[in-house]
Every structure is written in C-alpha cells, then in structure tokens.
Amino acid sequence: MSHAHSLTPLDRVRVVVDCMGGDHGPSVTLPACKEFLASHPEADLVLVGIADAIAPASQWPRCTLVPCTEIVSMDDPIEVALRRKKDSSMRVAINQLKADADGKARGDVVVSAGNTGALMAISRYVLKTIDGIDRPAIASVIPNERPGFTTMLDLGANVDCSAEHLLQFAVMGSALVSALDGTAEPSVGLLNIGSEVIKGSDTIKQAGELLRAAANAGQLNYYGNVEGNDIFKGTVDIVVCDGFVGNVALKTSEGLAHMLTGFLRAEFKRHLMAKFAALVAWPILRHFKKRFDPRGYNGAALLGLQGLVFKSHGSADAYSFRQALGRAYDAARNRLPEQVHERIVETLRAAELPPKDEPVRPAA
Amino acid sequence: MSHAHSLTPLDRVRVVVDCMGGDHGPSVTLPACKEFLASHPEADLVLVGIADAIAPASQWPRCTLVPCTEIVSMDDPIEVALRRKKDSSMRVAINQLKADADGKARGDVVVSAGNTGALMAISRYVLKTIDGIDRPAIASVIPNERPGFTTMLDLGANVDCSAEHLLQFAVMGSALVSALDGTAEPSVGLLNIGSEVIKGSDTIKQAGELLRAAANAGQLNYYGNVEGNDIFKGTVDIVVCDGFVGNVALKTSEGLAHMLTGFLRAEFKRHLMAKFAALVAWPILRHFKKRFDPRGYNGAALLGLQGLVFKSHGSADAYSFRQALGRAYDAARNRLPEQVHERIVETLRAAELPPKDEPVRPAA
Structure with missing residues (x-):
C-alpha cells in the first residue's frame, strides 16, 4: 500500500x-x-x-x-x-x-x-x-479511551446504503484520516452486531466481503467487524456504517453524555459537602470536560x-x-x-472495475 | 383504549x-x-x-x-x-x-x-x-434522566425488520410496560434520524404510517419519531427500532459509559488531591453508580x-x-x-386483518 x-x-x-x-x-x-x-x-x-x-x-x-x-x-x-x-x-x-x-x-x-x-x-x-x-458521506471524530479519536462515517447523509457504498465510505475515511492525522494506513472496522463474519444483515455481510477483498488487494487496512462499544474503545481508526445507524449511534452517545454530566452536576450542587467535593474535584471535572467536550473536535467532513x-x-x-x-x-x-x-481509482482498479476517465477537478 | x-x-x-x-x-x-x-x-x-x-x-x-x-x-x-x-x-x-x-x-x-x-x-x-x-423481539430497559427507565426493542434478535415487524414490536413493548410498570397506555416512539415524518428509510416511513394508523384506531399511544438522544431524555416510555440499530445503540452506550467512568476513576486515582476529592465525592459517585449500574436493571424479555x-x-x-x-x-x-x-388480536382487528384462530397457550 x-x-x-x-x-x-x-x-x-x-x-x-x-x-x-x-x-x-x-x-x-x-x-x-x-x-x-x-x-x-x-x-x-x-x-x-x-x-x-x-x-x-x-x-x-x-x-x-x-x-x-x-x-x-x-x-x-x-x-x-x-x-x-x-x-x-x-x-x-x-x-x-x-x-x-x-x-x-x-x-x-x-x-x-x-x-x-x-x-x-x-x-x-x-x-x-x-x-x-455514488454518494457523499459525512465523517466526524469521536474521542476514544486509547486515548485518541475514532473517525466515523456515514453520520446521516445516507439512510439506505448498499455494500458498495460502505466500501466507498471505507476508502474515503482512510483518505481522510491519512490526510488529517498522517496515519499511512488507518485501520477500518465495519459496524456490526457481533465480531463473527456471519453476523448482520445481508448488506453488511456483502460489505464485509468487499472490504476483505479490498484489503487482500492491498487497498485497505481492514480489521473486520466491530461493535458499538468499539467506537469508544478505539479498536480501529475508522468505523464504517450506514447513515441511519451512524446518526443513531452519535445522537445516543450525545444523549447519554448529557444525562451523565447533568447527573453529576446536579448531585454536586445538591449537598453542601458535595459542593466542597466539587471544588476539590474541579481540576478533574475540567480535564474531563476538556477531553470530551464536542466543541474541541468540531468539524465534520463532507467526503x-x-x-x-x-x-x-x-x-x-x-x-x-x-x-x-x-x-x-x-x-x-x-x-x-x-x-x-487516488484511493478510489486504485480501489476500483484493484477490484477490476474500470474507473471512468473524467478527472477530479483540481483543488486550485 | x-x-x-x-x-x-x-x-x-x-x-x-x-x-x-x-x-x-x-x-x-x-x-x-x-x-x-x-x-x-x-x-x-x-x-x-x-x-x-x-x-x-x-x-x-x-x-x-x-x-x-x-x-x-x-x-x-x-x-x-x-x-x-x-x-x-x-x-x-x-x-x-x-x-x-x-x-x-x-x-x-x-x-x-x-x-x-x-x-x-x-x-x-x-x-x-x-x-x-412473525418474529420474537428482545426488550430491555435503559435508565433515563426523567428519571425513570426507557424500554427499548428490538435489541438484536432481528437484523432486517419490515414496517409490520416494527408495529408488532410497538404492540409487544406496550404490553410489556403495562405488565411491568402498570402504565395503562405507555407512549411509543419510532427511532429515526429526525423528528419529521419524511425522515428515514422507506421501511421506517411505512412503519410510521402503520403506527399512526394503530394510534388512530385507539390501539397505541404513538408519540412519533424520536432520535438517539431521546432514549436518555425519556421522551417516550418505549423506543422501537430494528435489532441492528438497537444493538448498536445499546453497545455504543455501554462503551461510552465505560469510557467516561474509567476516565473519572483513573483521574481520581492519579493525584493525591484527587484521591482526597474522591473520598469527599464518594457518596455522589456511589449514587451515580447505583443509578446507572446495569446490574440493577438486569433482565431482558423475549417477547x-x-x-x-x-x-x-x-x-x-x-x-x-x-x-x-x-x-x-x-x-x-x-x-x-x-x-x-390480547393486544395483538385487538390491533389486528383494528387494522382489519383477520387474526388466525389458534389460541395462545395458557401460561398454566
């Protein structure tokens, strides 16, 4: 590669x-x-x-x-x-x-x-x-416990995705992480409901086959299936999923984070002793906020x-x-x-699908 | 109803x-x-x-x-x-x-x-x-910030669901919440990527129509679309989704909760001052754990x-x-x-689909 x-x-x-x-x-x-x-x-x-x-x-x-x-x-x-x-x-x-x-x-x-x-x-x-x-995708990063960031796509642009679309997302996500983090061959996981290749819908299983084929052709660093908790474990650099699932996972996480921080805030406010504890715990809670504050990693790419x-x-x-x-x-x-x-052309070539000859518009 | x-x-x-x-x-x-x-x-x-x-x-x-x-x-x-x-x-x-x-x-x-x-x-x-x-579903509860619990199904038994299956999940979930919490007409939300009825895949849009029809016939307390963050807001009593999406949402939440609590634990251990803070903050962290500990609400129903x-x-x-x-x-x-x-029979009757006459096996 x-x-x-x-x-x-x-x-x-x-x-x-x-x-x-x-x-x-x-x-x-x-x-x-x-x-x-x-x-x-x-x-x-x-x-x-x-x-x-x-x-x-x-x-x-x-x-x-x-x-x-x-x-x-x-x-x-x-x-x-x-x-x-x-x-x-x-x-x-x-x-x-x-x-x-x-x-x-x-x-x-x-x-x-x-x-x-x-x-x-x-x-x-x-x-x-x-x-x-075929379809642009929306990619964003989510903090993980490695600690680092997991890039996830698609986050809502596409609600029904074919296996080919998921392969395209994997290629685009790899290019994004290479460009932003300098990682030469970022690892890609396919979001699924179990680690075994027999898991998931037909579309997901077909996507797994395409991703394995692209990896065998040297076009992708494909890890295999990942599950929801792997997003935060940081098991892979890039998690690929359709936009419906990605959007639900993202908003579910936002909702949970909101509930947990709201609970901690309310509890620390409620008791006098807790107010004192909050004072002492302040640097920790600030570090917590800084690490997980979505403001700090704002900016989703339309790929x-x-x-x-x-x-x-x-x-x-x-x-x-x-x-x-x-x-x-x-x-x-x-x-x-x-x-x-470049990645798309190489992947299509490796898959022996002739790319059309229309060139990409240069950025400048 | x-x-x-x-x-x-x-x-x-x-x-x-x-x-x-x-x-x-x-x-x-x-x-x-x-x-x-x-x-x-x-x-x-x-x-x-x-x-x-x-x-x-x-x-x-x-x-x-x-x-x-x-x-x-x-x-x-x-x-x-x-x-x-x-x-x-x-x-x-x-x-x-x-x-x-x-x-x-x-x-x-x-x-x-x-x-x-x-x-x-x-x-x-x-x-x-x-x-x-047609298909059994797995239902479980998740703590919300109301505070209370949101029942969610399906959580992984069915990876590809039709609109009819989602309606059946809504009916089964309503019966579950009525039986366990005594809520006469629990509210049902359809997990989607936006609140407007035009959002989502074709299957989701069709499911929305079936759910609205069942509500109009007096068979369900249907709220409408909900998004991932509504699970934790407690917007509705029951969130209905296909098993793939439900499983991803659940495991994503588990992963995030694990990361956040792990981070807090590590930070409180790291510094002497933080250890002291942890001591003072102990009742709060214990309350936090008690409220969100999945051990406390173990037991998923196969419906x-x-x-x-x-x-x-x-x-x-x-x-x-x-x-x-x-x-x-x-x-x-x-x-x-x-x-x-009983609920299924009534819903089918309201939808003018004749139920077959085979009776349910009595529980005893």
Whole structure:
C-alpha cells in the first residue's frame, strides 16, 4: 500500500467561510476567523456574507470579502435552499470552489455551520461527486479511551446504503484520516452486531466481503467487524456504517453524555459537602470536560465531492468554530479530495472495475 | 383504549431457572435464587441443572429440582445448542413452559443467563410465536434522566425488520410496560434520524404510517419519531427500532459509559488531591453508580413467544441475577404473554386483518 503522502501539501490554503451559517452567524464566525488568521500564517480567508455583516473584516490582512444577499436558515427545506436562494452565503461560498472562466477556483475548502441537509444538497449539486463515488458521506471524530479519536462515517447523509457504498465510505475515511492525522494506513472496522463474519444483515455481510477483498488487494487496512462499544474503545481508526445507524449511534452517545454530566452536576450542587467535593474535584471535572467536550473536535467532513466542504455544529461558539476552520485547513493543505480520488481509482482498479476517465477537478 | 389490567394477576408464580447458564453458572444462580425465594413468598422455583450442581438446593422450601445432563456453553453455535444438546439445562428449562400429557405446564416463566442466540432459537423452536407475531423481539430497559427507565426493542434478535415487524414490536413493548410498570397506555416512539415524518428509510416511513394508523384506531399511544438522544431524555416510555440499530445503540452506550467512568476513576486515582476529592465525592459517585449500574436493571424479555422467557446478562453476579428473577416474576404475575396476545388480536382487528384462530397457550 503506497497511497499516503504521495501528494505535496499546498503552500497556501484558501479557506472559504459561510459567515452567515449556524445559530449565531457573524457574531461567532468572524471572531473565530480573526483568531484563525492570527494562528495560521499560511492561510487566506474568503469571507462570504451579507455585506454589512462582514464589513468588520474589511481591513483584515489575507482576507477577501464576497458579499451576497440571502441566508439559508436552519429550518429552510432543502428545496428552498437549493432552488430559491441562489445568492445565499452557503451557495456563494461553495461556488468559490468551482473554477471560473480562467479555469481557477477562488478557494480550497468551505466551512459552514449552516443546515446540514442544505449544505449537502448544494455541495452535491454545485460540486458533483468524485468519479467512482455514488454518494457523499459525512465523517466526524469521536474521542476514544486509547486515548485518541475514532473517525466515523456515514453520520446521516445516507439512510439506505448498499455494500458498495460502505466500501466507498471505507476508502474515503482512510483518505481522510491519512490526510488529517498522517496515519499511512488507518485501520477500518465495519459496524456490526457481533465480531463473527456471519453476523448482520445481508448488506453488511456483502460489505464485509468487499472490504476483505479490498484489503487482500492491498487497498485497505481492514480489521473486520466491530461493535458499538468499539467506537469508544478505539479498536480501529475508522468505523464504517450506514447513515441511519451512524446518526443513531452519535445522537445516543450525545444523549447519554448529557444525562451523565447533568447527573453529576446536579448531585454536586445538591449537598453542601458535595459542593466542597466539587471544588476539590474541579481540576478533574475540567480535564474531563476538556477531553470530551464536542466543541474541541468540531468539524465534520463532507467526503466524496469534487471539492472540500466542512460542516461545523450549528450551535458552535467561536472557540468551536475555530476548531472546524483548523480541521478544514489541515484537510485542504493535505489535498484530501485528490487523496480520496487516488484511493478510489486504485480501489476500483484493484477490484477490476474500470474507473471512468473524467478527472477530479483540481483543488486550485 | 382499554387493554390494560383486563387480566387478573396470578396468585402464585412458578419461576423456572436455568441454573447452569451464564459465565458463572450455579455459583451465581443458586445464591440469587435463595435470596429471591426469601423475598417472594408467592413464588415457587423450578431449578434446572446438572444434578450435583443443583443439589445444594434440595432442601429449600417451594423449590423443585429438575436434573439434566448437558450445558449450552456461551460460545456454542446455535445449531449445536438447538439440535445436539436436547438435554441441556436451557432446553429442559424452556420445556417446563409447555403443557405435558395432562395439559399442564410446570412453570410460568424461564430465566436464563445463557447464550442469547441459543436461548432465542430454542425458545422459538419449543414455544413458537404468538399468533400474529412473525418474529420474537428482545426488550430491555435503559435508565433515563426523567428519571425513570426507557424500554427499548428490538435489541438484536432481528437484523432486517419490515414496517409490520416494527408495529408488532410497538404492540409487544406496550404490553410489556403495562405488565411491568402498570402504565395503562405507555407512549411509543419510532427511532429515526429526525423528528419529521419524511425522515428515514422507506421501511421506517411505512412503519410510521402503520403506527399512526394503530394510534388512530385507539390501539397505541404513538408519540412519533424520536432520535438517539431521546432514549436518555425519556421522551417516550418505549423506543422501537430494528435489532441492528438497537444493538448498536445499546453497545455504543455501554462503551461510552465505560469510557467516561474509567476516565473519572483513573483521574481520581492519579493525584493525591484527587484521591482526597474522591473520598469527599464518594457518596455522589456511589449514587451515580447505583443509578446507572446495569446490574440493577438486569433482565431482558423475549417477547412474542407462547411462553415467557427472560434473559439475564451472561456476566451477571448474584445481585444482578436476582433482579432478573424479580422482573421475570413481575411479568409472569401480570400475565404478560396473554396481555401481548390480547393486544395483538385487538390491533389486528383494528387494522382489519383477520387474526388466525389458534389460541395462545395458557401460561398454566
């Protein structure tokens, strides 16, 4: 296996920001952008938003402002976002990744905290998928007890997946982890309800066969089946599942974490002795929060598109949005879309399926 | 809606115990049985196991010993358990629920900590499903922040479910919660990836339609879609999902809880100051453990069979196994199989599908 690090990183990275997206819009995105610029001297920003709202950034260095006239709201139906709001900050931001008349794009990666469904639909419509990928997927990281992070996909873009889709997710996830963490051959597990190959639905069993075949052809570091608890054990670098299962697992975890921390907080508040204990336990609880706070690892990748899009949590604060900008920057710098494309071509070749000859759109 | 409490509870309940099942066998099951007998004067026990192993119980009151010669191990393939070990403690225990030559069964409910796949297969083979139920399901409870417990099914018996199966799970879950908690019309949520009815796979959308129709016919208290975090919020009494999704959600939660408690434990051990904090925080952490310890709510119901079977965690200790005995006792006392059957007949009638006329086997 030799796909990792075969591409030179970009010298400069142009990060396009949908400044109007998310629950808080520019009041969160602009401060995050300012801090991000200060800590990333090799980044340039393209800020997209309503002219007045982004005006505070007009004098910032390494910063281009692109005004627009519309905003996709968090509850706009996908059809409205896609067909009626063609001058939205989200749409205009994604347009920056497309080559213009002289063949050049104006950005390398987009970050938006807007409505996930709209972001996926517009990205797919404007950018199209990489050749060999049927459906884009959403990938994010989850802290594990190794300690480290488990990358999981799909997290909700695709509710009914075929075995081939799951294989594509595995390939895209491998490229993502290689690009972001530098791991040459990250391990991949197939989320199932038991470790034996006979477990699971027919689709899952077929996916297991495809993944084993890809591993035998040297295209993937396939571990085998994993179960729900392996996500947090950190058994593998990447957990592959369909979007329905991934979304349920993620939201179930969020719900449990919320319940447990809420319980601890309430108990520590309830008793005088407990208040004292909380004081003494404070550094531990702070470390606990820091380690597991989802704000710290914000930024889900939309994978499989001819262009790089990152989704921030809608409720992100400036600290959290800055993490998403950082992840997007790293992925663009390490040329994630081209890595995904290379991996897909190799995997299809190994599977003796001829890839179509349409090339991936270069990132710049 | 008038199905709840239409049946008189049993005066006495005969609990059949597979004494050899689980990781620890009689060293756990017998002490649990002894304590259970002491706290449940209206219970009789039927203890099934290798003669020598169960001999210590030979002088106990209200206790019948049924010797057998084989044991289903935790890793026996289903085929071996079902076809080759016909005198296993698991099989003989389940046989006690069947009527013998004079038309009477020797037990009202079976509890086993053995291999789940084998227990389901043998139960289904020996007992058959209730008329109107295609597939039995596994239901268990999960603590929520209301605070209370959310009942969830299916947890792994069925990996590919149709919309009709999900409706059957909803009906069976309602009967279970009515029988165990006395809630007349427990609320039911359909596990999905969003609250809107257009969300999810085709199967999920169809299931939503069937559930709404059953609710309109007065057969179910249907809430609508719920998401993963609602399991722990306690939004509904019962969460219905296919066995693949349910199993992943459950194991993901177990993994997360394990990681978080492990982290807290390690941190409190690491520093001297933290050790002191742990001492002060001890009552809180103990309360935390007591509230969320899965040992305290052990005992999953196998629903939809012509007979009542409860599954204990394989790793249960005596305290935990006793909880499973208690849940099984309560369900049998409140005549859960007949309640499920009544509900199914009513729901089929409301849906204008003629139920077949084969009656449910009486529990005694």
